[in-house]
Amino acid sequence: MFVYMMKRVPITGEFKKALPVLKKIQAAGFEAYFVGGSVRDALLEKPVNDVDIATSAFPQEIKKLFKKTVDVGIEHGTVMVLMEGESYEVTTFRTESTYQDFRRPDSVTFVRSLKEDLKRRDLTINAFAMNEMGEIKDFFGGEQDLYDKVIRAVGKAEERFHEDALRMMRAVRFAAQLGFDLEADTFYAIVVNAHLLKNIATERIRIEFVKMAMGKHLMQGMTGFIESNLYKYCPGLAQAEENLEQFAKIEKPINKERHVWVLLLYYLRIQNEKEARAFLKHWKLSNQLIKESTELHQLFLHRLLYDHTNATVYRYKKDLALDSETLLEQIGKTGDKNAVEQIDKNLPIHSRDELAINGKIILEEAERPGGKWLGLALEAAEKAVVTGELANDTTEILAYLKDKHYIS
Structure with a gap:
């Protein structure tokens, strides 16, 4: 059973722009909601830059509803809807099978149940759904976790991390971005399963690491990152605990x-x-x-x-x-x-192009074939002008080069 949160989110900005997509899906008899990070950020009164939509309509049903669509991940239920100069990712409610590689599900099944869809999400604070009136559906206690400033996995943390081991990095990243603490069971599951991170592509780990490092609450994210031993499965950091503890003390946001x-x-x-x-x-x-x-x-x-x-x-x-x-x-x-x-x-100059001479002028004055000496002459003239030894003047530079025997 879901709980409607008392707080409503004003339908403005990106939500208002996307509202026609939501209503068109609903008018065809399907459910449609704003989901994920945009709803969380709105509840935290943070800027919302883009929105994602989840629906009970299957991909082919969405493609029939809208004139312009792009199959950006149709095998996973995602269709991009192009409408009024904007693009929106619309994803069918789905469940996922077992994960053999700790990264991708072996198979995806489309369903008509919102709750079943939200059950597969990583964290309670990312598992909200919002309707066209700004009412929030919260199945997993995300509202309380926002209030308590807690990062908690949806359902059993170990299951979520076995589904996609990158979720452990996402947990510490959100701790750094939001200034939240890792809930005890979630933290313990990261400690136990940190080694699974070695199954994840470095590119994906890097994205989460950088977002964590640029979070406004670096110490909170890095504390979880270090104490859970996640750092041991990141490139070049396995022996760097003390170094990372110093890095974590940076106070000004990066x-x-x-x-x-x-x-x-x-x-x-x-x-x-x-x-x-x-x-x-x-x-x-x-x-x-x-x-x-x-x-x-x-x-x-x-x-x-x-x-x-x-x-x-x-x-x-x-x-x-x-x-x-x-x-x-x-x-x-x-x-x-x-x-x-x-x-x-x-x-006096900001690039060699602004130098009062060039290779052609030097060659004409030198009356000798070009070669390595020409590059060295230009470099010497450039350095002398930049440091103030010479004015950026053709005659003065040529005299300098003659004095230095670059030209006769």
């Missing part, structure tokens, strides 16, 4: 993913760029994020010892230089973003 990785590298005491790159690659980061993170890591380590100069701001660019100041503040030191802004403002 706002960028590359900051997560640089701070983690710092607390793991990884300084070598090659070692840092290997660690990040083990976590399956994109090449671009590895590049950004390793560059920022090297700049941050430099900044721990030295102030910024024209050369560092020019080389790493203003964004990374400002990031290095933010990272200093994250570890309790004093950053100086104003200094970065001032240096950047006063740089």
